Amino acid sequence: MSAPFVWVILPIFFSFILYILRKNQPVVGILSIGLSFLLFASSLTIPIQENVGENSRFGLNPSLTILGREFLLISADKYLIALFYLLVTLWNTASFLLEIDPLFFIFSIASSALAVAAYSVTPFIYASLLIGFISILAMPVLSSYSSKQGNVSGLFRFFSYQLLSIPFLLLAGWFLAGGEIAPVAEQELIQASVLLGLGFAFMLAFFPFHIWTPILADASIPIHFSFITRLIFQIGFFLLLKFINNFSWLREFQVIYPALRVIGLVMVVISGMWSFFAMNLRKIIAYYVLLNNGLLILAISTIPEKGPLLFSIILLTGNLSLIGISWAAQNISKYGRGFSLDQIIGLYKKFPFTVIIFIIGLFSLWGSPLTAGFWPLQFLISSLNTYSASFVVFTLLGLLFAAMTSMRVLFRVFSPERPNEMGSKESLPVKIFSIFLSLIIILMGIFPKFATIYAMELIQPFGMLLK
């Protein structure tokens, strides 16, 4: 049996079975949580036997060939596979507690398998097609709310932008295909970089191609929106790292890192600023997703130094915080309160645990002390300082706006108004999940070493960037 069969084909097969059972929400929910956890645990425990002569009784073959193309997963990739399935387990648990549409569970398993497929396909230029396929599958899930509102413009914009990324990435991949073994001419390198830049700008919602994000968030269930955008962005970033890692000519191209630094900076400042003007939780979540994207781009831009480690730790902490805030926002709206900032006044009385994870998640995303986001952002800012002090100033400006947004939400939810709304409405599992997520985010802030160890393992496949 091969590794791609276990972590790509089997999950897709099981998602078909879950689709047959979709009428029974609790069964589909429990099965999908169990399956995603099993895939997560198996990725850490089952060895991948890279050499035929290896002295292991059981181990998976690293490659699988489908239609003449190879899907390859080596043992260094196992932490990355584990990350995808760990996150699906957490997202599915969060969704199960909120009794979300069973279609989401099915989609989460299938799309994560496609993300692993996109990561493992060789030559990896095909990855953009598989990521595009995730956006096709995402449309019915996202439309479950937006079509009820009769507002599908965000959804259609999202897909248009994702579709536009495919031609550029495929053409860039074709350009660079010979670059793995042979030098590429300077002219070709510039052309390929422009195509790559456009492709990633469309896929990863770089400024100014980010406009669909708040529109889509405003017409979607927060958990659906955050999971889908996060998954696509995450695999997109891994694809970007793979491009830089595999092509030495691109890696050593002088323009790449300063360009990424400027893009990341603009993303951080603009998303931080716009989050301050957002008047509902869904838009705030969208801008925080973009803020985290900006920070990830900034981390990649410091690659010759600490970039890969910074990238992986910001990715880890950002994921946890986004699960927390999206889940909390959805939980609040489920019990009759809307997403508007006026509707969250005094909410702590009714939803104390949900409010706590929401606030902790928001604070972690801009790097507040005592949260998981603190250490990586300090590290990022000190790394940026080695290039120019102005990068530090503008990054801090964006983060300051994001911090003000969090403060505004904090003051609203802890406002003493509405004294009649006393008594918690939260169930025991909701309280436990809130405490669990909050503790993880705080403990990762106090003891960053444990997260750093995992983050180091996560970037092992990008060996050329670690030298």
Add this chain to the structure above:
Amino acid sequence: MEFSFKSNLMLLAILYLMTFLMVLQVWPIALASVKLISGWMAVLVLGIMLSEKINTNGKLLGTAISFRIISALLFSIFIYLFAPELLFLIPIDIEFIILGLQIFFLSILALGFFTSPIQQLFAWLTLLMGFEVIYSPLEGSALLAAILALFHIGIALVGSYVILTTQSLEESQP
């Protein structure tokens, strides 16, 4: 001037046939026919799922029509004039570049012009077709053909599903 859903479907089917004839010049017939079959399947899916529901013929102002025609003409002239400049970038026959870019950019124009979901759906399919005309001479693999074929059918299926769910909700509202 009226927009007819059925005539649009027919034009889309013809466009798929023409793409097939273009791709046939560089790909073996077995692989190229995947494009035609998947494309026509996408047309069929749209026809079956939406023909009952899309019965309105959107009327357009004469000025809007002339603006769109002028824009399309301007783009076409631009592409025709500057396509040879792209030959050093993409070393394929000039016909592929001109036709592929025409379809690609006209569908981007359509994405900007049209706001209705069904017209955006047509624009997505044609955009993908335009890209395939350019990319086919560069690479012809079975996996690429299979994924792109799934893309066409997937877009048609999912797009129709979204349009149907949105529309049925609009109908159920008083």
